[in-house]
Amino acid sequence: MGHLNIIGAGRLGRTLGRLWQEGGTFQIQSVYNRSPASALAAIEFIGAGQVARSIASMPKANYWLIACTDSEIANVAQQLAQTGLVDDQAIVFHCSGALSSEVLTPLKPASVASAHPVHSFAKPEYSLGTFAGSSVTLEGDNPAVERLANIFTAIDGETLAIDPESKSLYHAGSVIASNYLTTLMDLSLQSFAAAGIERDNALRLLTPIVMQTVENNMALGPEKSLTGPIARGDLETVEAQVESLTAVDDQLAVCYRHLGLACVKLARRGPLSKESAAKLIELLSEPTR
Ligand SMILES: NC(=O)c1ccc[n+]([C@@H]2O[C@H](COP(=O)([O-])OP(=O)(O)OC[C@H]3O[C@@H](n4cnc5c(N)ncnc54)[C@H](OP(=O)(O)O)[C@@H]3O)[C@@H](O)[C@H]2O)c1
Structure with a gap:
């Protein structure tokens, strides 16, 4: 089982975290949100994980999900790259529909990708029951895309490739x-x-x-x-x-x-x-x- 750290466990992050945790796909390890109270609520919802007080204090992991708001992804990727926690074996991905994996370039040589679920996560409690059957579009480095295809298939997502140029x-x-x-x-x-x-x-x-x-x-x-x-x-x-x-x-x-x-x-x-x-x-x- 892989270890997943989540930076930005809001509506999407906590829903996917719980689905993967319950399905045995990932052990959710560490969660960092802007506020510790929000990270605590996320780990309670997921049923696993530890609250991190900063990105630099997170433990190493083989998977990293950056699920903060789109406008913060580049900034978070930069901060995470500076910690030196992400090595060349790690997979780092975000779930934005608008941005491509290019925004994660500072994290290379880790394998980076974007995985966009075509799903409206308005209320995580609802999405737990309705995520199955949702499509997830993938693009990025081959190792990350291949692994993410398996990881989303494990929670009954339907994965397909997307051209990064067409994402907008x-x-x-x-x-x-x-x-x-x-x-x-x-x-x-x-x-x-x-x-x-x-x-x-x-x-x-x-x-x-x-x-x-x-x-x-x-x-x-x-x-x-x-x-x-x-x-x-x-x-x-x-x-x-x-x-x-x-x-x-x-x-x-x-x-x-x-x-x-x-x-x-x-x-x-x-x-x-x-x-x-x-x-x-x-x-x-x-x-x-
Ligand atoms: N919602 C959807 O239906 C949906 C569907 C497909 C894709 N997505 C994508 O999923 C991602 C997350 O969307 P969302 O709707 O889940 O957002 P959200 O509910 O607003 O949650 C965003 C989370 O990111 C945290 N955050 C914001 N800035 C941060 C920073 N600089 N460092 C660390 N954590 C930070 C927030 O922390 P606090 O709680 O402490 O403020 C919050 O927990 C986005 O890329 C979005 O495009 C969303």
């Missing part, structure tokens, strides 16, 4: 599907609230349609899943909705109009006529007053 666009795709979907839910709840429908009722009302829409998209693709006024070319309904939303909140109306334009483009790949599309584009492009 690939990550934008994940962000749109996950984070923007969440923001759309919030915008939808704001609209329901303005209609006098309480949040709990709105969530109950939305559950079947949101789940159905996700299922439709996965099974049929977006072109065949689009329903509603834009797909039907129902100009009057769209106009009324732009007006109603503008009266409530400018940002709601702006989002409705901008996404509506993308929706028209999608609907044109289906049965929406060129004429209806042109009228909808004119309506949705109008600046709100």
Whole structure:
């Protein structure tokens, strides 16, 4: 069994740490977070490990996970390199979708890689039960990539290679599907609230349609899943909705109009006529007053 040190055991780090610890893949050895209290909470969640007071005080390990926020990874890699704790047999990896393994260059000759789980770790307790089946994209030095493929497969991740040059666009795709979907839910709840429908009722009302829409998209693709006024070319309904939303909140109306334009483009790949599309584009492009 390998020994893993974690620098930055937040939502992702503590979830993966616990899955590996419970699965017998790794012995979680040492955890360093910005605050010792947070590191203590992480080791309690993982069920193993010791709190480190600094990076320099961590014991040597054959695997190092740097799972702090993206903007801190380069800084942490530099600090860790300066300790001399990482030798040429070690594997060091981060889990950012946006950054490549290049950011870990100061740690060479250790073998370095990035391993991005396409998973939303909003609540570690949930992710323990839902991580299996998530994809994990890998790139970096061969020894690290090969070992990480086994390590993520051990907790039922589906690993695949990613070109480091494509990571920004690939990550934008994940962000749109996950984070923007969440923001759309919030915008939808704001609209329901303005209609006098309480949040709990709105969530109950939305559950079947949101789940159905996700299922439709996965099974049929977006072109065949689009329903509603834009797909039907129902100009009057769209106009009324732009007006109603503008009266409530400018940002709601702006989002409705901008996404509506993308929706028209999608609907044109289906049965929406060129004429209806042109009228909808004119309506949705109008600046709100
Ligand atoms: N969350 C996701 O859904 C998700 C999905 C895929 C990939 N990722 C990637 O996973 C990584 C971690 O994301 P996350 O959502 O788990 O972040 P998070 O919940 O915000 O946790 C970040 C952790 O890093 C620690 N930290 C921050 N700066 C540090 C530093 N300079 N030195 C040591 N520890 C530091 C924080 O310590 P304190 O607790 O003491 O502040 C915190 O425990 C990122 O690279 C992210 O891109 C996240």
